[in-house]
Amino acid sequence: MARLLNILFLIIFGATGAALLWLGAELLSLGGSPWYVVMGAAMAAGSALGFLRRRLAIWLYWGFLAANFVWAFWEVGLDGWALMPRLAMPLCLGLWMLTPWFRRWVGLETPLPASHILWPGLAAALLLSAGTLFWIDRTPSARTDARGPGPANASDGDWIAYGNDRGGSRWSPLEQITPGNVGGLKVAWTYHTGPLPEGIPFQPPTFQTNPLKVGERVYFCTGYNDVVALDAETGQRVWMHSTRADAGGIYGMHCRGVTYYKVPNATGFCAERIYTATIDARLLALDAITGRSCPKFGRNGEVNLLNGMGPVDKGYYLVTSPPALVRGKLVLGGQVADGQRVGEPAGVIRAYDAVTGAFSWAFDPGRPNNHEEPPAGSSYTRATPNSWAPMSSDEALGLVYIPTGNTTPDYFGGNRTALDDRFSSSVVAVDAETGSVRWTFQTTHHDLWDYDVPAQPTLTDLPDGRPVLIQPTKRGEIFVLDRRNGRPVKPVVERAVPQGGVPGERLASTQPYSPSLPSFGGTRPSEKGMWGITPIDQAMCRIKFRQARFDGDMTPLGTERPTITWPGYFGGVEWGGVSIDKKRGLMLVNNNSIATYNRLLPRAQADRMGLRPKASGENLSVGGAVAQQGVPYAALVTPFMSPLFMPCQQPPYGRISAVDLRTGKMLWSNVFGTSRDIGPMGMPSFLPIPMGVPNTGGSVVTASGLMFIGATQEHMLRAYDVGTGRVLWKARLPAGGNASPTVYWSSKSGRQFVLIPAGGHGAILSGYSDQVIAYALPK
Numbered sequence: 001m002a003r004l005l006n007i008l009f010l011i012i013f014g015a016t017g018a019a020l021l022w023l024g025a026e027l028l029s030l031g032g033s034p035w036y037v038v039m040g041a042a043m044a045a046g047s048a049l050g051f052l053r054r055r056l057a058i059w060l061y062w063g064f065l066a067a068n069f070v071w072a073f074w075e076v077g078l079d080g081w082a083l084m085p086r087l088a089m090p091l092c093l094g095l096w097m098l099t100p101w102f103r104r105w106v107g108l109e110t111p112l113p114a115s116h117i118l119w120p121g122l123a124a125a126l127l128l129s130a131g132t133l134f135w136i137d138r139t140p141s142a143r144t145d146a147r148g149p150g151p152a153n154a155s156d157g158d159w160i161a162y163g164n165d166r167g168g169s170r171w172s173p174l175e176q177i178t179p180g181n182v183g184g185l186k187v188a189w190t191y192h193t194g195p196l197p198e199g200i201p202f203q204p205p206t207f208q209t210n211p212l213k214v215g216e217r218v219y220f221c222t223g224y225n226d227v228v229a230l231d232a233e234t235g236q237r238v239w240m241h242s243t244r245a246d247a248g249g250i251y252g253m254h255c256r257g258v259t260y261y262k263v264p265n266a267t268g269f270c271a272e273r274i275y276t277a278t279i280d281a282r283l284l285a286l287d288a289i290t291g292r293s294c295p296k297f298g299r300n301g302e303v304n305l306l307n308g309m310g311p312v313d314k315g316y317y318l319v320t321s322p323p324a325l326v327r328g329k330l331v332l333g334g335q336v337a338d339g340q341r342v343g344e345p346a347g348v349i350r351a352y353d354a355v356t357g358a359f360s361w362a363f364d365p366g367r368p369n370n371h372e373e374p375p376a377g378s379s380y381t382r383a384t385p386n387s388w389a390p391m392s393s394d395e396a397l398g399l400v401y402i403p404t405g406n407t408t409p410d411y412f413g414g415n416r417t418a419l420d421d422r423f424s425s426s427v428v429a430v431d432a433e434t435g436s437v438r439w440t441f442q443t444t445h446h447d448l449w450d451y452d453v454p455a456q457p458t459l460t461d462l463p464d465g466r467p468v469l470i471q472p473t474k475r476g477e478i479f480v481l482d483r484r485n486g487r488p489v490k491p492v493v494e495r496a497v498p499q500g501g502v503p504g505e506r507l508a509s510t511q512p513y514s515p516s517l518p519s520f521g522g523t524r525p526s527e528k529g530m531w532g533i534t535p536i537d538q539a540m541c542r543i544k545f546r547q548a549r550f551d552g553d554m555t556p557l558g559t560e561r562p563t564i565t566w567p568g569y570f571g572g573v574e575w576g577g578v579s580i581d582k583k584r585g586l587m588l589v590n591n592n593s594i595a596t597y598n599r600l601l602p603r604a605q606a607d608r609m610g611l612r613p614k615a616s617g618e619n620l621s622v623g624g625a626v627a628q629q630g631v632p633y634a635a636l637v638t639p640f641m642s643p644l645f646m647p648c649q650q651p652p653y654g655r656i657s658a659v660d661l662r663t664g665k666m667l668w669s670n671v672f673g674t675s676r677d678i679g680p681m682g683m684p685s686f687l688p689i690p691m692g693v694p695n696t697g698g699s700v701v702t703a704s705g706l707m708f709i710g711a712t713q714e715h716m717l718r719a720y721d722v723g724t725g726r727v728l729w730k731a732r733l734p735a736g737g738n739a740s741p742t743v744y745w746s747s748k749s750g751r752q753f754v755l756i757p758a759g760g761h762g763a764i765l766s767g768y769s770d771q772v773i774a775y776a777l778p779k
Helices: 002-029 035-051 056-076 080-097 100-105 115-136 418-423 535-547 603-608
Strands: 186-192 212-214 217-221 227-231 237-241 259-262 272-277 282-287 302-304 324-326 329-332 349-353 359-363 392-394 399-403 426-431 437-442 458-461 467-472 478-482 493-496 510-513 563-565 578-581 586-592 596-602 624-626 633-639 654-660 666-671 699-702 706-709 716-721 727-732 742-746 751-758 771-776
Touching: 002 035, 002 080, 002 100, 002 535, 035 056, 035 080, 035 535, 056 080, 080 100, 080 535, 212 742, 227 272, 259 324, 324 392, 324 399, 392 458, 418 426, 418 437, 458 578, 467 578, 578 699, 586 699, 596 603, 603 633, 699 742, 716 751
Parallel strands: none
Antiparallel strands: 186 771, 212 217, 217 227, 227 237, 259 272, 272 282, 282 302, 324 329, 329 349, 349 359, 392 399, 399 426, 426 437, 458 467, 467 478, 493 510, 563 596, 578 586, 586 654, 596 633, 624 633, 654 666, 699 706, 706 716, 716 727, 742 751, 751 771
16 A cells, blocks of 8 residues: 555656646746746656655755745745745645655655654644634624613614715714624524525526615615515514516626615605616616505606617616615616627616606716707617716715716727717716716726726715715725815826737826825736645746736736736725725725736637627626627636636735725725635635635724624625724624625614625625525624
8 A cells, every 4th residue: 555655646746746847847938937947847856766766855855845945935925825835735745755655665764753753743733723723713702791872863773875875985873882792793683585586597696785774674675676675673574575577697686775765745655665776677666664666656666777778688788786866866877788799788877756757867978968868769879888886976965976887898999989988987976956967087097997986986074074075996096086076185196007009999198096095906916926726826827927918007908918907807996885984084995906817809810719799688797708899809808817716816815904084094904804715616625714805795884993894705794893903703604795784773672783685796606695694782
């Protein structure tokens, strides 16, 4: 048996060395590190000497390991995740050479000095390390059972809009749950939405909803648009309204929330309403008490959002965010399919009377001065910049703030109009009464990287009283504007960016940056920063890095070789946005640092590959090969991943941070999430090692100084001390809490609740669940 194990070891050892020699030579030819050639040569020579049963195999390889330690520490310092692929596998292979079986194989009969304690010591060290990990990762206990005060006003205990207020601050004035007692939170109730409807393809809908709480009820929507009302104290269902949304064949089903409205001076049926907009493009009004349709709204309780849109293939136009409410009007945009062809549906923004459902106005980016519905036989301007993210509104100013995306297709803009370039990847302030543009601020000029604005504009007042709008972006830049006029409150500068695009394209020579605030794009990719589980996949990532063009952020895409786009289309800051601690003047940010590996494909090549726009009802996923029919280039858009389906960049992939809004300085910044539910080929490691994992979802801050957030690929809900960044409590979830939590008060038990939809998210492999979970202190 020992002979067989040694032969098997030497085969693996030699094959690894040969692979590293091959990959190292290719990397060296691209101008990369020569060390992988050295590593491969050491392993290949060690294998050959082992087969010859020469004891030199051990001395040679352990001499190499010593040099490898020096190289690794020289290249990356004491970063544990960066050291792992450089040291772990070579060291493990070397440890086999120290076993009695291999030593006898090469003629070393004398026992290894202190061999009687070496292996037990290694085993003890491993057990101690694992035990330390799980001990450190334990859930903190409550330090006190004393509770903070209840709400001063009943309205303080409600959560009336997406992000709690119409400006999306994600701030709650509740204080019963404190940093001292938060460790005592327990599950108060769990609600299951039930089996998925028949005909849902590809992957389950994502559960991104931010539940509302009004009075004694909680309201939310499922990913396939059914609307549910629960008792806020018990989680018992009060009513469920099936919208019968035509979800079959639609990819990317989301419903981020519903909208609540109390009709002024009205009583009885439909005096209080819940509105939802569906993935099959309908706007519905429901009675908040019974869940029944409001028949006097639109036609039998609904408005057809395809009116004036012209031909729309199924899945090409979805409404996934709740309507914004301002001055008695419901304002909404829509999600348009990425990258399929020119002439896709319009990105028009429309407003409807919240009582009758009557059309009020339209903001058509292709005809910004025409606010009417198009006449019969005509349509809104097709393929204009759209708005899929949640909007915000300011009732006093009479403005609705619209985060916009790109005109289609995303990765080539030579066909775009001046108006496309004016309104894309911007925040646009529109008059709530007329639909006229009051001001606009662009976050990315002539966007060719899918940097549409994904996050709700956050409205707050600075400590000095100035009313501002905070706009997070996928680029990781955060812009602070005066929400009255759009002028920067924190400085914005234009900086030169890389040039050299494809023929037919025009590039912006500069892009806007916000230098007085931290950037949340993450660590700039470099060859040294390439990662892997082993030296082999790390070498492959280093080769991919060297083969690509990367001149920093905003590097334009080309056809000759891939482009590394950093941050990738996942952010930076995603649709979860930021939360504001109004008491302490802080901004809380969770962000990603994952690049994409993109390339343009000349039309002739795309035609040979059979690329075409997806037909009605096909899988309209964001990534992969997209046809971009009607322009000279298709596009290939993929995450920058290793062969083991791990990011080529070294961790962390996600961070969570607090920024002082007075000074613009970072108060603290921590890696966000552990490696428990992430690993090679999408398999969980089960090890809670602090890593910083991909995340999508939002946070909420309370007046007592707590931030609650799920969001991570790890199945966990956490409570942070906003002043220090310390985790004070956490709870295991059945899937990723890739939504935004809600904090509310129940007068029935006099308790503060924290509510999280834990549905997971297919794009970050965080599982799937149908659960909504509420936590509270015991009665």
